[in-house]
Amino acid sequence: MSAERPLRHGRETDFHLIETMRREADGTVPRLELHLTRLSASATALGFACDIGKIATQLETIEAADHSLRVRLALWKDGSSDVEITPFVAVDTDTVWTLRLAAERLNSADPLLRHKTSHRAVYDSARAEFPRAEADEVLLLNQKGQLCEGTITTLFARVDDGPLVTPPLECGLLAGVLRAELIAQGLAREHVLTPEDAFSARELFVGNSLRGLVPARLDAKMRA
Structure with missing residues (x-):
């Protein structure tokens, strides 16, 4: 059965924006631009400070791995952001x-x-x-x-x-x-x-x- 683990952070009770992505073993992140575009739009709509260039750099510095990673980005209203990285477990192709x-x-x-x-x-x-x-x-x-x-x-x-x-x-x-x-x-x-x-x-x-x-x-x- 499926499960997505909630973000664990010292400020987890504080309201924040979230983007959850998959980083492939080759370092690429599918739909990265769409994730950043949505994050920026939500930040603007909800009055969050958001430096997309800084966030993109933060994502680029994720340590390389020989397997896919689940990357969860949290953005707080003051513009601070955290990244949580865990192994990504794919769904079996024959799963319904x-x-x-x-x-x-x-x-x-x-x-x-x-x-x-x-x-x-x-x-x-x-x-x-x-x-x-x-x-x-x-x-x-x-x-x-x-x-x-x-x-x-x-x-x-x-x-x-x-x-x-x-x-x-x-x-x-x-x-x-x-x-x-x-x-x-x-x-x-x-x-x-x-x-x-x-x-x-x-x-x-x-x-x-x-x-x-x-x-x-x-x-x-x-x-x-």
Whole structure:
């Protein structure tokens, strides 16, 4: 079952921005520019000091490794930043994640949902609704009953012969980096999704920039 370890830091109770990336053994970071662009945009929107050049240099100084690394960057309002590095464990290629629907709801009017921050109480609450043995990921709906996202992933569905579809930001969800890349490449488009859409989809995926797309299925026990 899947798990993403929370950031551990002496100031972890302080509100901060987060970017989670994968550093390959060759030193490259997939979608790095998109991560930095999102961080800068969130910093501007939320009034954080942010020196992107300094942060980019900080990331470049990560010690080389012969394996992929999980890199978690935290930015505080005063512009200070920390990087936490742990080994990256990839999902097996034949893995299909089991998804469950949370009773916890998101409020689509909450402006913080579009930013990746340490304000994660609603996601932690949703994740806690199911043991990891029963759910690899937990999906949240908004107050209108529309699908939004997982606790650590973006939701994608194939509903026809066209691109994947993913919920619009207006539904109340994170502006994911993988999501942005797939939309820019024409491989995904925005479309409101309901739980029934997810059940009837030809294919279902969850994903983020760290792990990429992971095939998934919504547990049939959740179907009315």
